[in-house]
Amino acid sequence: MIQAFSKVSRTIDSRTGWLSAAALALTLAAPPSALAVQPAEMLADPAQEARAREISKELRCMVCQNQSIDDSDAGLAKDLRILVRERITAGDSDQDVLQFITSRYGDFVLLRPPWETSTLLLWLSPAAILLAGGIGIAMATRRRRTATPARLSADEEKRVAKLMREE
Amino acid sequence: MTAELGHYALVLALALALVQSTLPIWGARTGDDALMGTAAPVALAQALFVSISFAALTWAYVTSDFSVVNVYENSHSAKPLIYKISGVWGNHEGSMMLWVLILAVFGALVAIFGKNLPQTLKANVLAVQAWVATAFLLFILFTSNPFLRYEQAPMEGRDLNPILQDVGLAIHPPLLYLGYVGFSICFAFAVAALIDGRLDAAWARWVRPWALTAWIFLTLGIAMGSYWAYYELGWGGWWFWDPVENASFMPWLIGTALIHSAIVMEKREALKVWTVLLAILAFSLSLLGTFLVRSGVLTSVHSFATDPARGVFILLILMLFIGGSLSLYAWRAPTLKQGGLFAPISREGALVFNNLFLSAACAAVLVGTLYPLALESLTGEKISVGAPFFNSTFVPLMIPLLIAMPFGPLLAWKRGDLFAATQRLLFAIGVSVLVTVLVYAFVQGGPLLAPLAVGLAVFVIMGALADIAERAALWRVPLKVSLSRVRGLPRSAWGTAVAHIGMGLVILGIVGETAWKTELVQRVKLGETITVGRYALTLDSLFPRNGPNYQEGVARFVVTRDGANVGTMEAAKRVFTARRMPTTEAALLTHGLSQLYVAPGETITESAIDVRVYDKPLVLWIWLGCVVMVIGGGLSLSDRRFRVGAPRTARARKAALQPAA
Numbered sequence: 001m002i003q004a005f006s007k008v009s010r011t012i013d014s015r016t017g018w019l020s021a022a023a024l025a026l027t028l029a030a031p032p033s034a035l036a037v038q039p040a041e042m043l044a045d046p047a048q049e050a051r052a053r054e055i056s057k058e059l060r061c062m063v064c065q066n067q068s069i070d071d072s073d074a075g076l077a078k079d080l081r082i083l084v085r086e087r088i089t090a091g092d093s094d095q096d097v098l099q100f101i102t103s104r105y106g107d108f109v110l111l112r113p114p115w116e117t118s119t120l121l122l123w124l125s126p127a128a129i130l131l132a133g134g135i136g137i138a139m140a141t142r143r144r145r146t147a148t149p150a151r152l153s154a155d156e157e158k159r160v161a162k163l164m165r166e167e
Numbered sequence: 168m169t170a171e172l173g174h175y176a177l178v179l180a181l182a183l184a185l186v187q188s189t190l191p192i193w194g195a196r197t198g199d200d201a202l203m204g205t206a207a208p209v210a211l212a213q214a215l216f217v218s219i220s221f222a223a224l225t226w227a228y229v230t231s232d233f234s235v236v237n238v239y240e241n242s243h244s245a246k247p248l249i250y251k252i253s254g255v256w257g258n259h260e261g262s263m264m265l266w267v268l269i270l271a272v273f274g275a276l277v278a279i280f281g282k283n284l285p286q287t288l289k290a291n292v293l294a295v296q297a298w299v300a301t302a303f304l305l306f307i308l309f310t311s312n313p314f315l316r317y318e319q320a321p322m323e324g325r326d327l328n329p330i331l332q333d334v335g336l337a338i339h340p341p342l343l344y345l346g347y348v349g350f351s352i353c354f355a356f357a358v359a360a361l362i363d364g365r366l367d368a369a370w371a372r373w374v375r376p377w378a379l380t381a382w383i384f385l386t387l388g389i390a391m392g393s394y395w396a397y398y399e400l401g402w403g404g405w406w407f408w409d410p411v412e413n414a415s416f417m418p419w420l421i422g423t424a425l426i427h428s429a430i431v432m433e434k435r436e437a438l439k440v441w442t443v444l445l446a447i448l449a450f451s452l453s454l455l456g457t458f459l460v461r462s463g464v465l466t467s468v469h470s471f472a473t474d475p476a477r478g479v480f481i482l483l484i485l486m487l488f489i490g491g492s493l494s495l496y497a498w499r500a501p502t503l504k505q506g507g508l509f510a511p512i513s514r515e516g517a518l519v520f521n522n523l524f525l526s527a528a529c530a531a532v533l534v535g536t537l538y539p540l541a542l543e544s545l546t547g548e549k550i551s552v553g554a555p556f557f558n559s560t561f562v563p564l565m566i567p568l569l570i571a572m573p574f575g576p577l578l579a580w581k582r583g584d585l586f587a588a589t590q591r592l593l594f595a596i597g598v599s600v601l602v603t604v605l606v607y608a609f610v611q612g613g614p615l616l617a618p619l620a621v622g623l624a625v626f627v628i629m630g631a632l633a634d635i636a637e638r639a640a641l642w643r644v645p646l647k648v649s650l651s652r653v654r655g656l657p658r659s660a661w662g663t664a665v666a667h668i669g670m671g672l673v674i675l676g677i678v679g680e681t682a683w684k685t686e687l688v689q690r691v692k693l694g695e696t697i698t699v700g701r702y703a704l705t706l707d708s709l710f711p712r713n714g715p716n717y718q719e720g721v722a723r724f725v726v727t728r729d730g731a732n733v734g735t736m737e738a739a740k741r742v743f744t745a746r747r748m749p750t751t752e753a754a755l756l757t758h759g760l761s762q763l764y765v766a767p768g769e770t771i772t773e774s775a776i777d778v779r780v781y782d783k784p785l786v787l788w789i790w791l792g793c794v795v796m797v798i799g800g801g802l803s804l805s806d807r808r809f810r811v812g813a814p815r816t817a818r819a820r821k822a823a824l825q826p827a828a
Contacts, residue, residue: 038769039690039777060551066409068553071402073769111553118548122538126531126560133523141511 037070041078043085052085055097059084060111068111080109170235173223174314180216180271181304183209187274187297191290192362203290207278210293213300214275221255221268224313228255234320237261237313243326243745245716253337254327259461260313262340266457267303269341269348274300277352284373291359292352299351302484310477326745329717335395342388343415347453349381350418353425354450357443358492361499366439371432374446376804378429381449382422383800389415390793398753403764403781405680405789408557413536414456420529421449424522426800431518435580436506438515441522443503447496451489452529458485459536510582517575517583524568531560569623569674573630576663577637591637595629610683617682624678627671631664662803669795672788676760679785688768692775700782702763703727707735709773717743719752722767722776726756733758738765738778760787 037056043049056070061077069077069084080101087097101109113119187209194202224237228251233239241258242251256265274296281289307313356374360366392415397405406412425445431438458481509515535552542548573595577588589596603622610618636642638656639649685700696705704724712719719741726733736754743750756763761784768777 037688037779039688040770042688058555060553066407066551066553071404071407106549108549108551111551112555112559113550113552118542118546119538119550122534122552122556123560125534126527126564129530130523130527130564133527137519137523 037081038078041081041085043089048085048088051094052081052088055084055088055094056081058098058111059101060109062105062109169223169226170232170314170316173220173227174312176216176220176223177304177308177314180213180220180267181301181308183213183216184297184300184304187213188294188301192294195287195290195294195363200286203286206290206293207281210271210274210278210296213297214271217268217271221264224261224264225252225255228252231324232320233322233324234316235313236315236317239317239321239324241327242324243716244323245745246327246332247715249334249337250327250332253331256340257327257331257336260307260311262344262461263303263307263311264313265341266344266348267300267307269344270296270300270303270351273348273352277355287363288356288359288365288370291362292355295355295358296351299355299488302487306480306484310480324745326716326743329741329743329746329748329750332743333395333399335391335399339388339391339395342384342391344388346381346383346385346388346415346422347418347450347457349377349384350422350446350450350453352377353381353446354492357446358495360443361492361495364499364502366443366503368433368436371429371439371442374442375426375429375433378422378426378446378449379800379804382419382426383797383804385415385419385422386793386797386800389419390790390797394790398755402766403686403753403779403783405786408535408554410536411460413532413557414459417529417532417536418449418452418456420525420532421445421452424525424529425449427518427521427525431515432506435509435515437509438519438522439506440500440503443500444496445522447492451492452533454485454488507581509580512578512585513583514575514578514580517571517578520571521568521575524564528561528564528568531564532557535560566623569627569670572627572667572670573633576631576634576667592630592633595626595633598629599623599626613682617678620678620682621675624671624674627674628668631667631671634667635660635664658806659803662799662801662806664799665802666796666799669792669797669799672792672795674792676785676788676790676792680783680789683784684786685782687780688778689780690768690770690775690777697780699763699780700784701728701761702733702758702782704736704763704765704780706776709771709776712739714741716745717741720771722765722771722778724754724765726763728758736763736765738767738776740767740771757787760785760791762786 037053043052053070057068059069059080061067061069061072061074061080063074063076064072067077069080083101084097087100092100098110102114107114107116113122115123187206190202190209191206194200194205226232227235227238228242229248231238231242231244231251233242237258237260241261242254246254255261274293277289277292277296281292284292353374356370356377360370389412392412393405396407396412397403425442428438428442428445432442461481507515535556539550539552542550573592574585574588577583577591578585599622602625603618606618606621635653635656638660639652641649644652687697687699689697691697691704691706693706693709696703698704704726707723707725709720709722712721719739721737721739724736724738726736734756736756738754739752741750741752742748751767753767754765761782764781764783766779768779770777
């Protein structure tokens, strides 16, 4: 890899064919910036291509950090993009494609974790917290509303009685 | 020599922080004025020494002193000066230095401007602030020392990561840290109040400006980071639900809840215990955010363990501060007296609603961010939680919040009238329905729900204006009276309205960008013209160019709209000489509030280039809306009741004048 780079830099320095040299450098290294889906990969049918793009957004580029295969330019992401398109041209439904990819790569490839016992807590916790918070607030308000007014100490009662007498 | 000076100054700062951690709080316990009095001067001295230390590190970067390991690893002599300076915080050690610098400066600000604070509260606040400083200084000195030297200095540095060499990223971390660390002051106030056992409306009045300041910086920092990712990472997205982004978003959500609940506490003495909890949580999430990003735990649970010293230290700090403060809270909070009662339908009730949904949204982000880590370390099972999860949990939580937003300011304190508030919003509702129908009828493409989302954004904006109109009694009194009423409105009322308008604008930008963007991925030959959305682009030329520390291949496009020339765009692929690292430079053309976005693709030859082109309508509102929100925050911050000294001195002066008269 490093040798390839020094070769690239020599080519650039000699100013001949620099563009293809830069392209070579890009295909060799996995840059942090992504280039994603390439013209050559795309399907001719716009409807099928649109489906492929939507599916790609649900699939993780397994060698990247938190990128979908639609966003990533890593080699593996490219392979997956092509695989998705192959399945679509073969007539698979969106669900079939996702199932096919998951059967090969496991749940890790799905950016939307599936409903399973191990992800139950993940999916339910936002709603659970909202619900718990709502119930907590309702209970607190009710408790305070019923409890607060009826609380005079014996001393205070005596003073009230005294004041009333003075009236 | 400067590096050693910097190191020495940092050690001295630690010694001062230790003094500041102990003496004032001891004084507050025993009622010793002299001991409490040490807090302010020591805080100033600590800020001075941290500044000296930070200046020394900056100097090493500016002079390219490659005998310092940190400079060698992250800088290069050919780098422009601004990136030499921003390189200071572009790495782990330096960013921690920036963190303690801001912490120390904020501590000094409390010392300087805290003259009106009750003495024990001030002493306790500064002591708690010093605990945080001590932990961070120890962390830097023991595990992340930026002043280490090579025995033999290398000739040239390894350069800063090229994608970090950007103006946006030069100011993004400082803004973010100003936000994170700003919440440390709220945290210090919360812990001090818990120690003291005293909590009143004055406390909220003291904390709210700090919370607002932190929130303003955090909002700016997040917006800046989002825009940076948008134009620099080169695939046209502006929010990725990346753990790093989530880490800064969580304190923002809780901080937003905090600035709202503090209003209730200040005006009505209610929600005290809850506000203190939010202050603790906002800073805890800031700490978590700092460390999630810095520790490498996000990349993988395993990379966390590659540097056990740092990892264990980080965990200790988190446990100490988050665990400690929450335990203190659990122990002391029940003893705090609850204040004002209110009906569910009231201004307070609306703000509780706001807090509930913001907290639940924050919980969704937190769970989504940490779940994969927890699951993997507990069961070894690896799952991914990405954008689709957050979009389907976070967004539904935001919708009720946005619908409720215009109602809040229109409800009265204690007991509000929902029907009357709705009546006052009839005009806003009418306008948003009209806009929805118009968008539905005249704008082509986009999902079916998009016009409704536009309507919601318009409702939020019009609702904020309705609040101002209501306060001015518009149409009910002569226009002149209304105008003078508008002029007389407190700044905080304007702040609320402007910030809410900003939120509406952000929604508008988000909807415009997601629902109506057009995308084209294509190979373009020299001289060829492509059409994307409302624009036509012609590939004019392809040529090489040399930058100060990089070489690039540039593709220049001429852009027209309806036959009229709107400008040229230059997208490029760069290779940075020092690290041999290639990057793509997307080209942006701003046209009104829309942007045309050209990202170069994989293949680029002398006669053709692969490109990804977007026409993104209204996209600029996403960030401009944030700026409007920040302006709202600023207006609220400049409200005269926050200058607590001001009314008091006026009264004092009057009192002083009376005997003379």
